[in-house]
Amino acid sequence: MAHHDHAHDDHAHDHDHEHHGPEKGIMRWIKTTNHKDLGTLYLFFAFTMFFIGGLMSLVIRAELFHPGLQFVDPEFFNQMTTMHALVMIFGGVMPAWVGLANWMVPMMIGCSDLALPRINNWGFWILPFAFTMLLGTLFMEGGSPAGGWTMYPPLVLQTGNAFPFLIFAVHLMGISSITGAINVAVTILNMRAPGMSLLKMPLFVWTWLITAYLLIAVMPVLAGAVTMLLTDKYFLTSFFTAAGGGDPVMFQHIFWFFGHPEVYILILPAFGIVSTIIPTFARKALFGYDSMVYAVASIAFLSFIVWAHHMFTVGMPLAGELFFMFATMLIAVPTGVKVFNWVATMWKGSMTFESPMLFALAFVFLFTIGGFSGLMLAITPVDFQYHDTYFVVAHFHYVLVPGAVFAILAGVYYWIPKWTGRMYSEKWGKIHFWLSAIFINITFFPQHFAGLAGMQRRVPDYAVQFVDWNVWSTIGAFGFFLAQFIFIINMLACCYGWFGRKQGLPDRVWEGAHGLEWTVPSPAPYHTFEEPPVVSDNELTAAHDSVDALDHHKLS
Amino acid sequence: YTETSGGYNLPTGVTDLSKEVHSLHMLIFWICVAIGTVVFGLMIYSIINHRRSKGHKPADFHESTTVEILWTAAPFLILIGMAIPAAGTLIKMEDTRNADMTVKITGYQWKWEYEYIGEDVKFFSTLAAESNAARQHDGNGLLSGAAWAKTFSKDELEKLKKVDGGNYLVNVDNELVLPVGKKVRFLVTSNDVIHAWWVPEIAVKKDAIPGYVNETWAKINTPGVYRGVCAELCGRDHGFMPIVVRALPEAEYQAWLAKQKGGEAAAAAPAAAAPVEVAAAATTATDAAPAAAPVEVAAAPAAAAPAAPAAAKDLSKDELMKKGEQVYTANCSACHQPTGKGLPPNFPSLVGSKIVKGAAVDHIKQTLNGKGMMPPFKHLSDLDVAAVVTYQRNSWGNSSGVVQPAAVAAAR
Amino acid sequence: MADHATPNPDRYFVPAPSAWPFALTVALVAILGGVSSYLEDKHIGPLPIYAGGALLVYILFRWFRGVALESEGGFYGAQVDRTYRWSMAWFIFSEVMFFGAFFGALYYARHLSLPWLGGEGSKIETNLQLWPGFENAWPTNGPAKLNGDFDTIPAFDVPFVNTLLLLTSGVTLTFAHHALKAGKRTQTILWMWATVALGCAFLFLQAEEYMHAYGDLNLKLASGIYGSTFFMLTGFHGMHVTLGTIMLLVITLRLMSGHFKPDSHFGFEGVAWYWHFVDVVWIGLFIVVYWL
């Protein structure tokens, strides 16, 4: 043990390995290796980004309220759409999922922390820097990137000084996602409590395991793609230039090889959350646990072979178009299995409708609508008409906002009592739900019609016949945005005990809830399972055929 | 783009294939509605009846291999039912063989060029002047009360609704004229970034990829005017590069084509420098389509009128400046801005720039040949180029003298 | 202070709060900001790059040293060991996908875009209208003959020697591993030095080859799609070899200062995995970049 003392110098000098608590002040957050601290940081970061991305979407919607250019220059408009999407996807939804995984995965599988706590800290702290870099480009000469979040060359190569910052910001986000994903995957594979076999894990854990796999597989591909953009612009390579033997469309293939799995990265954890919440409030075991797992795995597999459905109009050979059409349509099968299983879980349950359940139910309705429009887009000859219109915009906002974002909201409502030990206001939760659900449909449903009637995407101004749809859409967007303030106040009140909210909730906050996280106190202690817990059948999502487990799922 | 407003669905269109596409769209839509009705129906039934407040006790089933297989297989079969007709239509759409004629379409930031292969007819098509004037941004920010007032103003909206005869942003100076009943093959490509050529009523959307040529086709059944837009983000003015296809009966089309060639011949003759495009627009508007929106007629002659006498003699600075401003607004201001200040770094400022201050011949050459992202403007007449160069050299505080058409002719 | 740092290998090791990750991010962002400004000709000078680089090296040194000492101090139980195994495996998988993007680009160019430019398949008009006379061939700098004529590096020349060097290094590394498992430390260290030497030799030859390409063959990054794929693939591989060699060196030094036990030496194995990965990528490169 000659080197033991050095260990103290480097890491171990000022604390107790067994019981170190948080440091004080800002340094607590900068240096923390605790999964709950980092989960909180991730969630606050995501929230901030949702807010910024939401403000950008309001700029977009304000300009589109009526035809004519009222507020912003077309170039700035394009910067807004581009940044809106990048901020929402990479800054909002993805960090929110990592935040939820940070908080919940260790508590759900019964381990002390994530597998690599320091890397976890690194993965988080990259994000604020990366987004400072990205958002900073708004103040640069030539403005921020304006080539769309898809960054297609040659257009994106016309970006001004912002260009290298865009590329490096994407690299940094990639590093963050990969480290986060490795961490979660390894935690799940290596650190489950005894008795928590793979096919007994909660579905949120399952979906995150597969999400992590997708992230590790495709984020490096995105990094490769943007690296080629960088060298094409500054080092005269010609990956995407026909004159040198390359092809601009090659970028699109590489990008969407990342991009399509990416959209499932955004939605799979949502499936997990919904599969957790519906059984709780239906007071009935999840229907078809095994098939749920297989469905998620099939979706992940298929997600790698459908990418070119974003590129039906680029002039692919016929065989390619047919293949990608058929493969894309297939995804409806496993996704359908999931939807049917959720409905079957509700069927003959004993349902109550607290805020998490309301958001989960709205998810099932509205995500399915988004899925249907996705299926329509998959039909190549018709996609020629839909492509790059507001029909596509409507499709992906249905799966992203009342899909991914609603599931995040549901998850936060569901677990915030466990995190803070205080209950949110159910009344305001319900008001928030109804305002959100109504306004989101006012925002995005009319966009289907605008798109079908011929309104193309990514324009600051449009022909006069689309005005009615756009008026509705803008009204809805402002309403939805404002409604989120109810949510944030409601949540902060739990965090800080505003309005006299007291701690003192039971361990099992929701009577129908199962899972290890409900066996620890509310709020959960800083270190949860330093010794692996005993996993009783009662806490498993997968009821399998154990009669005992079933009895516990019934309400006495 | 139907000429009427308030559409909410895909147009059925005017080709056999556009009709097929439309029915495919409706078929899939109704299948989704049907599945949705069943799924949502069951869900709503359950939400209403299986709730605790009604005293419903939870059942304890949680698995059934039979139903799982059933609801895996059923959607699968439905999908096969969709895939077969879809594949059939797709195969037809991709079959560009045996075309009667070919038009090459080239995208530029931000206009289209049409070339009738084998006919020696070639011209540019840009956003119509009236729309172009109406769409200018008046520089107000988000915090400006004036902008908000404008946004909520009914009058502003009514004004826009009248622009270009109800075709605000979907009207062009030179239309693509095609015959009905002929299989027209389109070769789509681009000169700079990716664009996409889309006309909903003929169900054609094809990306224009720089360095590659994509093929597609249409056979239009009904004469008429069909409007479309650029459908791939191509930079600042992506929203402002519309497409107008005018389908004419064969005989009228042939007459139009002959005029085009005549125009070309006239342009080649040294004395008459009337630009082809202007002639094209004028003929289209007056001869071929008497019933067309009046604006088109108004826009074209405005540009055409001073053109005819121009080339013969030297022009005064005032004449050149006046003409130059028009040419500038139509061709240059999108990038270099009405203020001449451009949008650096991509679109350089013309105020006191090297080129503008330097030798006239370099200025003319850059205008004709383009540079970097700037497209060539060879297609403009000597007069137009002279006028716009003069305009640039004597506006916004620049004062670098007058350029005559003869100098342009010499520099070509 | 010794009393509260008792290693407890039965319990999963959760490290204390640490400022290294945050500082590492600062260093990284300083470098990237500096490089961005340089690329866009905004003269903020090279200071951020150098300062960031120095900071980066310092932090990595301290961080990894701390990890090594924790490991030697017995803080890591079997479960932590498995964590590192899984993590390294996933990390290498992500690297494979990164290279996959560039291999994919090469495949696309050779089997899709170049034939199309040459007029094959549905893209006959591409050739007729835009690139008349261009014939699909490999190697090529494209229809516009970007950067002029160039020569390529024959596979069975230096690249073949490099293949042999890397393959041999894989063998010497395996010998080192067996020696370590057998508890023969001196042998282990010798085999490790041999491996490091082979890595350095590879890098030396590769650098020579690049100079030859740029100086004599007119083969450059700008030489169309051939130059692009050639230099990006071999270049990123070379960077990985550099990193791998540094890692091997670090392991060798750790072996010399008595680290690792015959039955527990994941630091060693992780680096060995990485080295084999770099090796396999090279085989792929040798076949599709140099040979075919």
Ligand code: HEA
């Ligand atoms: C969370 C994100 C998410 C999700 C889950 C999906 C899900 C799907 N998406 Fe979507 N998509 C996006 C995000 C997402 N998409 C984004 C961001 C874009 C645009 C990117 C850009 O261009 O900027 C896009 C664009 C996009 C396109 C390209 C459109 C174009 O640009 O022309 C296509 C085309 O095929 C498509 C298809 C699908 C399909 C088939 C699904 C399927 O997974 C849906 C499956 C679900 C169902 C079908 C409903 C439930 C099923 C049943 C009830 C069973 C029975 C049903 C039937 C048999 C019909 N999507």
Ligand code: HEA
């Ligand atoms: C996850 C992704 C996401 C989300 C959430 C949104 C949200 C919204 N989007 Fe966006 N959008 C995209 C992804 C997203 N969008 C993408 C990819 C594009 C394509 C860009 C391109 O063309 O390149 C696009 C483009 C796009 C357009 C088309 C622009 C164009 O083509 O010109 C429009 C226009 O209306 C629009 C509007 C909106 C509106 C009104 C919202 C509103 O819903 C915004 C209000 C939302 C909030 C305020 C967030 C609320 C969330 C919370 C409160 C969660 C709390 C969380 C925690 C506690 C952690 N978006």
Ligand code: CUA
């Ligand atoms: Cu051209 Cu969009």
Ligand SMILES: [Cu+2]
């Ligand atoms: Cu997709």
